[in-house]
Amino acid sequence: MTQQPHTPRSDSRMADQPAPRPVHPAPAQEERPSFEELTAQAENADYSPLAAHLDNEARAELGLPAAPAPLTIGHAQYQQIRDYFLDRPEKTAQLPDSARDLLHL
Numbered sequence: 001m002t003q004q005p006h007t008p009r010s011d012s013r014m015a016d017q018p019a020p021r022p023v024h025p026a027p028a029q030e031e032r033p034s035f036e037e038l039t040a041q042a043e044n045a046d047y048s049p050l051a052a053h054l055d056n057e058a059r060a061e062l063g064l065p066a067a068p069a070p071l072t073i074g075h076a077q078y079q080q081i082r083d084y085f086l087d088r089p090e091k092t093a094q095l096p097d098s099a100r101d102l103l104h105l
Contacts, residue, residue, distance in 0.1 A: 042105045047073040050081055053099050058084060058091075078102075 033041070051071040059066055062080050073081065082103050085092045092100065 043075045045078075045102070045105055047075075047078040047081075047102060050078070050099055050102055053095055054081070 048071070051073055054062070054064065054067075054071070056066050058064075058081075062077075062084060064071060064077070071077075085095070085103055092103065095103075
Protein backbone atom coordinates (compact mmCIF):
# COMPACT_ATOMS: atom_id res chain seq x y z
CA MET A 1 0.00 0.00 0.00
CA THR A 2 1.32 3.42 -0.91
CA GLN A 3 1.55 6.22 1.58
CA GLN A 4 -0.59 9.23 0.84
CA PRO A 5 1.26 12.52 1.20
CA HIS A 6 0.26 14.41 4.31
CA THR A 7 -1.05 17.85 3.40
CA PRO A 8 -1.04 20.35 6.27
CA ARG A 9 -4.38 22.08 6.88
CA SER A 10 -2.94 25.45 5.96
CA ASP A 11 -2.49 24.24 2.37
CA SER A 12 -6.19 23.56 1.92
CA ARG A 13 -7.83 25.34 -1.02
CA MET A 14 -10.80 26.14 1.20
CA ALA A 15 -8.77 27.62 4.06
CA ASP A 16 -9.44 31.27 3.16
CA GLN A 17 -13.02 30.79 1.97
CA PRO A 18 -15.96 32.08 4.03
CA ALA A 19 -18.32 29.57 5.56
CA PRO A 20 -21.41 28.85 3.42
CA ARG A 21 -24.54 30.73 4.38
CA PRO A 22 -28.15 29.78 3.67
CA VAL A 23 -29.66 31.47 0.64
CA HIS A 24 -33.15 31.81 2.13
CA PRO A 25 -34.45 31.68 5.67
CA ALA A 26 -35.51 28.24 6.85
CA PRO A 27 -39.13 27.42 5.98
CA ALA A 28 -41.63 27.58 8.82
CA GLN A 29 -42.30 24.26 10.47
CA GLU A 30 -45.92 23.73 9.53
CA GLU A 31 -47.88 20.69 10.48
CA ARG A 32 -47.92 18.22 7.60
CA PRO A 33 -51.26 16.71 6.54
CA SER A 34 -51.94 13.14 7.57
CA PHE A 35 -52.39 10.31 5.08
CA GLU A 36 -56.14 10.38 5.70
CA GLU A 37 -56.26 14.12 4.94
CA LEU A 38 -54.29 13.64 1.72
CA THR A 39 -56.58 10.77 0.70
CA ALA A 40 -59.65 12.94 1.36
CA GLN A 41 -58.15 15.74 -0.77
CA ALA A 42 -57.53 13.32 -3.64
CA GLU A 43 -61.05 11.92 -3.45
CA ASN A 44 -62.59 15.40 -3.47
CA ALA A 45 -60.38 16.85 -6.21
CA ASP A 46 -61.94 18.13 -9.44
CA TYR A 47 -60.87 15.72 -12.18
CA SER A 48 -63.13 17.21 -14.86
CA PRO A 49 -60.23 18.86 -16.79
CA LEU A 50 -59.05 15.36 -17.75
CA ALA A 51 -62.20 14.82 -19.81
CA ALA A 52 -61.00 17.26 -22.46
CA HIS A 53 -57.91 15.12 -23.04
CA LEU A 54 -59.71 11.83 -23.64
CA ASP A 55 -60.03 11.01 -27.32
CA ASN A 56 -62.63 8.57 -28.64
CA GLU A 57 -60.13 5.69 -28.52
CA ALA A 58 -59.48 6.30 -24.82
CA ARG A 59 -63.17 6.73 -24.07
CA ALA A 60 -64.02 3.47 -25.84
CA GLU A 61 -61.32 1.54 -23.99
CA LEU A 62 -62.43 2.98 -20.66
CA GLY A 63 -66.12 2.30 -21.35
CA LEU A 64 -67.05 5.98 -21.38
CA PRO A 65 -69.48 7.64 -23.80
CA ALA A 66 -68.01 8.97 -27.06
CA ALA A 67 -67.08 12.63 -27.39
CA PRO A 68 -69.07 15.28 -27.37
CA ALA A 69 -70.96 13.64 -24.52
CA PRO A 70 -70.09 15.43 -21.27
CA LEU A 71 -68.23 13.44 -18.64
CA THR A 72 -68.42 13.66 -14.90
CA ILE A 73 -65.24 12.10 -13.60
CA GLY A 74 -65.39 10.72 -10.09
CA HIS A 75 -62.57 9.16 -8.14
CA ALA A 76 -63.24 5.65 -9.50
CA GLN A 77 -63.16 6.84 -13.12
CA TYR A 78 -60.08 8.91 -12.31
CA GLN A 79 -58.24 5.75 -11.19
CA GLN A 80 -59.09 4.07 -14.51
CA ILE A 81 -58.02 7.13 -16.52
CA ARG A 82 -54.81 7.39 -14.52
CA ASP A 83 -53.96 3.73 -15.18
CA TYR A 84 -54.77 4.22 -18.87
CA PHE A 85 -52.33 7.13 -19.21
CA LEU A 86 -49.63 5.51 -17.08
CA ASP A 87 -49.70 2.49 -19.41
CA ARG A 88 -49.28 4.83 -22.41
CA PRO A 89 -46.37 7.21 -21.72
CA GLU A 90 -46.47 8.56 -25.29
CA LYS A 91 -50.03 9.84 -24.69
CA THR A 92 -49.12 11.14 -21.23
CA ALA A 93 -46.24 13.14 -22.75
CA GLN A 94 -48.73 14.95 -25.00
CA LEU A 95 -50.82 16.18 -22.07
CA PRO A 96 -50.40 19.72 -20.73
CA ASP A 97 -48.75 20.12 -17.33
CA SER A 98 -52.05 20.78 -15.58
CA ALA A 99 -53.48 17.43 -16.73
CA ARG A 100 -50.29 15.56 -15.81
CA ASP A 101 -50.42 17.16 -12.36
CA LEU A 102 -53.91 15.71 -11.91
CA LEU A 103 -52.64 12.26 -12.89
CA HIS A 104 -50.01 12.42 -10.17
CA LEU A 105 -52.40 13.09 -7.28
